[in-house]
Structures are given as C-alpha cells and as structure tokens.
Amino acid sequence: MSEEKKNNQPKKVEEEIFIPEEPKFSLDDIILSDAVKNQILDVANYAENSFRVFELWGFKTTHKFSRRIGINLYGLPGTGKTMAAHAIAKNLGRKILVVNYADIESKFVGETPKNIRKAFEAAKKSNSILFFDEADAILSKRVTNMTQAVDVSVNQTRSVMLMLMNEFQDFIIFATNFIENFDPAFMRRISVHVKFELPDEECRKKIWAMYIPKELPHNIDLDEIAKKYDGISGSDISNAMLNSAFKAARLRMDSLDKKLVFEAVENILAGKKANLGVN
Ligand SMILES: Nc1ncnc2c1ncn2[C@@H]1O[C@H](COP(=O)(O)OP(=O)(O)OP(=O)(O)O)[C@@H](O)[C@H]1O
Ligand SMILES: [Mg+2]
Known part of the structure; x- marks a missing residue:
C-alpha cells in the first residue's frame, strides 16, 4: 500500500527533496554535432551574462520582454539531453537542481503548484541551475474533457509555473521528448530551443x-x-x-x-x- 493511501494524507514534498547536485557530465562527455554544441555554448554564455545585463545593468526595465529565461532541449530519447543540461550547469560552474515531474506531481488539487514553488525556492536559495526534466508533463497544453478537479489542478499548475517563470531572475533548463505538447504561453517564454538529433x-x-x-x-x-x-x-x-x-x-x-x-x-x-x- 502506498504511503499516501496508508495515512490518507496529501503527498507532502519537503524542500529537502530538491537537493542541488554537482553536474554529472561536462561538454566533453557528450558527442554532438558542431551545430548543436555551438548552440549549447551560446546558451551557456547567455546564461552567464544574463544576470549582469538584465539585473545589474538594469535591462530588465528597458527590455522587459527581451529577456530569455529558458532553454528547451528537445528531441528523441537517449540523444543526450539530460547530459547536456548537466554540462551547461558545469560550464557555468554551478550546481544543478533536477526536477522530475514525479517529484512534484500530486493528485491533490493545489499540492503540485506548491511543490513547483518549492523547487524554484530551493534553486534560488542554493544558486543552482533549475532543470525541469521531462518538462512536457508540466508545460503541456491544457487537457480538456477530464474531470473538473483534475482540470482545475492542471490549470493551476500551469498558471503557477508561468508566474514563477516570470518572477525568476535566473536561467531555467527544460528537456522533453514531446515539444508538440508544449503550451504556446510557455513556448513564448522559452526562446532558445535546441534540437537533439540521432547521431550521424x-x-x-x-x-x-x-x-x-x-x-x-x-x-x-x-x-x-x-x-x-x-x-x-x-x-x-x-x-x-x-x-x-x-x-x-x-x-x-x-x-x-x-x-x-x-x-x-x-x-x-x-x-x-x-x-x-x-x-
Ligand atoms: N550524444 C551522446 N554522447 C555520448 N553519450 C550519449 C549521448 N547521448 C546519449 N548518451 C548515453 O546515453 C545515456 C542517456 O542519455 P540522456 O539521458 O542524456 O538522454 P536523453 O536525451 O535525456 O533521453 P530521454 O529523452 O530518454 O530523457 C547517457 O548517460 C549516455 O551514456
Ligand atoms: Mg533525459
């Protein structure tokens, strides 16, 4: 019997579950085409300078909508997306905070958004790079014809996620196999998309x-x-x-x-x- 059923309590995810880790891979560990590697280096460079340009130098007020806060790594399974997320963090000399949907998902309305918030807080507190792996589960389009409670919950999760992304001053990495499912509102905020192809x-x-x-x-x-x-x-x-x-x-x-x-x-x-x- 699951923990949840046993005590009939909503699954509580404590902040401690979001533990930043040292990146497991560096760019040298991944074999990628030059085009993809260069895109990744560009992104790492952008992330490195983003805080200085937007926060310290004030571009957040003059260029409110130019700020790219997210990068999305997408493509077929097993092509190195998760590795690349680690490599980007390593390149920046930062720890990585990996969030899988299973870590934040709860069937109880209101719990999933709370858990997402905790992930953002933990990343901020530890100055680590926030990485949503299998992000389509969180960023997917609104699913219709579900029961009302689930529908409400999905929408809550989406709007909290959007809000947190808007507030967050740092860079976020997403990875997915199913970019088709991404909600357009998220697509607008993630303006760097790197496609991972099968190796030639x-x-x-x-x-x-x-x-x-x-x-x-x-x-x-x-x-x-x-x-x-x-x-x-x-x-x-x-x-x-x-x-x-x-x-x-x-x-x-x-x-x-x-x-x-x-x-x-x-x-x-x-x-x-x-x-x-x-x-
Ligand atoms: N481009 C690559 N260069 C070297 N090793 C690779 C590469 N792609 C995959 N691998 C190997 O496959 C494993 C899985 O890769 P990874 O987890 O990064 O794939 P993924 O794209 O995130 O897959 P999924 O979409 O299933 O999450 C790696 O730990 C590594 O051993
Ligand atoms: Mg992966």
Missing part, C-alpha cells in the same frame, strides 16, 4: 569509441559498426556495448566478439520498432 555516422563512430573501454579485448571495427547501424541513439550504443559484454562474460569468452554487439544492437532496434508498433 561520424558521431556514431565517436560514441562507439567512447563506450568501448580500453581494457576490453574485442574485434569491433569502428568504421564498420558506425556505418552498419543507422537510426540508433547514444544511449542505444552505450547499452549495446554493456549488454554484449555481459553476454560474452556469461559465455565465458575471452574477448568480445563483434557479432554479439551486432546482436545486441539488433535486439534494441527490434524493441524500438515494436514499441512504435511497426513490427
């Missing part, structure tokens, strides 16, 4: 190289495997390497045969296809 052959080669440990005995040909499998993400490559290594270990092999890696990739691709209903 050149990037795939670098990602494969990155996830093959130098201690590992193997016969993988980087050019061959980067060419052979298209349509896979960085996350797929990382998983395929680990899965096939475990298989080789289980089979008591002394080295990792590339056939096992191929199998692992094909397995992942088949799973993805099935998930999309195309099998």
